[in-house]
Amino acid sequence: MSTTPVIDVDRLGVTYGDFHAVSDLSFQVERGEFYALLGTNGAGKTSTLEVVEGHRDPTSGSVRVFGRDPGDRSAVRPRMGIMLQESGFAPDLTVRETVRLVGALSQRADSVDRVLGVVDLTRTAATRVSQLSGGEKRRLDFATAVYGSPELVVLDEPTTGLDIQSRDDLWRAVDRLRDEGATIVLTTHYLEEAQERADRIGLMHQGGLHREGTVAELTRTLPSVIRFSLPTPEVAPPPHVHRDGDGAFVIETFTMQRDLHALLDWARDNAVELGDLHAGPTRLDDVFRSIGAE
Numbered sequence: 001m002s003t004t005p006v007i008d009v010d011r012l013g014v015t016y017g018d019f020h021a022v023s024d025l026s027f028q029v030e031r032g033e034f035y036a037l038l039g040t041n042g043a044g045k046t047s048t049l050e051v052v053e054g055h056r057d058p059t060s061g062s063v064r065v066f067g068r069d070p071g072d073r074s075a076v077r078p079r080m081g082i083m084l085q086e087s088g089f090a091p092d093l094t095v096r097e098t099v100r101l102v103g104a105l106s107q108r109a110d111s112v113d114r115v116l117g118v119v120d121l122t123r124t125a126a127t128r129v130s131q132l133s134g135g136e137k138r139r140l141d142f143a144t145a146v147y148g149s150p151e152l153v154v155l156d157e158p159t160t161g162l163d164i165q166s167r168d169d170l171w172r173a174v175d176r177l178r179d180e181g182a183t184i185v186l187t188t189h190y191l192e193e194a195q196e197r198a199d200r201i202g203l204m205h206q207g208g209l210h211r212e213g214t215v216a217e218l219t220r221t222l223p224s225v226i227r228f229s230l231p232t233p234e235v236a237p238p239p240h241v242h243r244d245g246d247g248a249f250v251i252e253t254f255t256m257q258r259d260l261h262a263l264l265d266w267a268r269d270n271a272v273e274l275g276d277l278h279a280g281p282t283r284l285d286d287v288f289r290s291i292g293a294e
């Protein structure tokens with residue numbers, strides 16, 4: 001079996017004029033992996049994905065998709081489905097015509113009705129693209145990306161503008177593709193979506209890869225957090241506690257069990273009822289916030 005990564009980004013640089021949007025960026029995505037490329041605004045994610053998608057040439061370095069130059073569209077595009085942030089479908093075509101057209105261009109075999117069913121657009125099949133709601137347009141974008149169940153699916157902020165039910169439907173469809181062995185690349189600003197699903201995360205900042213690893217690897221270096229409120233302002237909080245911006249009391253700890261026991265003992269000894277008690281591991285949000293602080 002081939003061990004060639006599905007995506008191999010090697011010392012990629014993308015410049016706009018003399019502005020370096022992406023510099024010396026390297027990462028690989030393996031077959032069957034769910035890789036989330038996350039980052040601060042303007043970090044260079046879209047510029048990177050545009051090269052992966054074959055929409056932009058690198059200024060320096062190289063990108064290989066299935067071992068090929070992504071500019072070699074006839075070799076790469078039949079194996080890759082792309083959900084762009086903005087698709088720009090012809091406004092006068094109906095939903096069905098759009099799926100049929102993009103499906104034919106993909107050179108993958110599928111049924112238009114099946115794909116419309118997957119994204120719950122069967123009832124809107126005869127509606128023109130110009131008349132779709134924002135969420136329906138996003139679902140149409142997704143439909144064209146997953147037509148023919150491609151081996152690689154690139155999802156650029158797929159759930160922006162979708163309601164909860166549509167999000168759940170989308171992730172269910174992605175899960176089914178993964179069960180079939182598809183490789184998924186995701187960018188999103190909804191960190192919990194990446195935290196729940198990604199095998200690995202590449203965290204971009206200012207054009208480079210700031211960190212890379214599993215969620216556990218990325219969060220391990222930061223303390224876990226215990227949060228609670230106190231019933232009345234007269235109660236003095238226990239020692240080693242600070243307040244966050246919302247006024248909640250916070251304990252940051254690498255020894256969660258011991259500190260949680262100590263807090264509960266303190267509450268019992270002082271006959272204090274802790275409110276809104278929450279104890280949990282560091283979240284990806286905290287890793288993000290730590291970027292700016294470094």
Ligand SMILES: Nc1ncnc2c1ncn2[C@@H]1O[C@H](COP(=O)(O)OP(=O)(O)OP(=O)(O)O)[C@@H](O)[C@H]1O
Nearest residue numbers: 016019020021039040041042043044045046047048
């Ligand atoms: N065509 C362009 N011409 C000039 N500058 C550009 C162009 N496209 C992007 N940039 C700049 O390059 C940087 C990286 O942009 P890019 O869209 O790749 O970031 P991003 O990580 O996708 O950001 P966001 O999360 O905000 O969508 C930004 O500072 C952006 O302003």
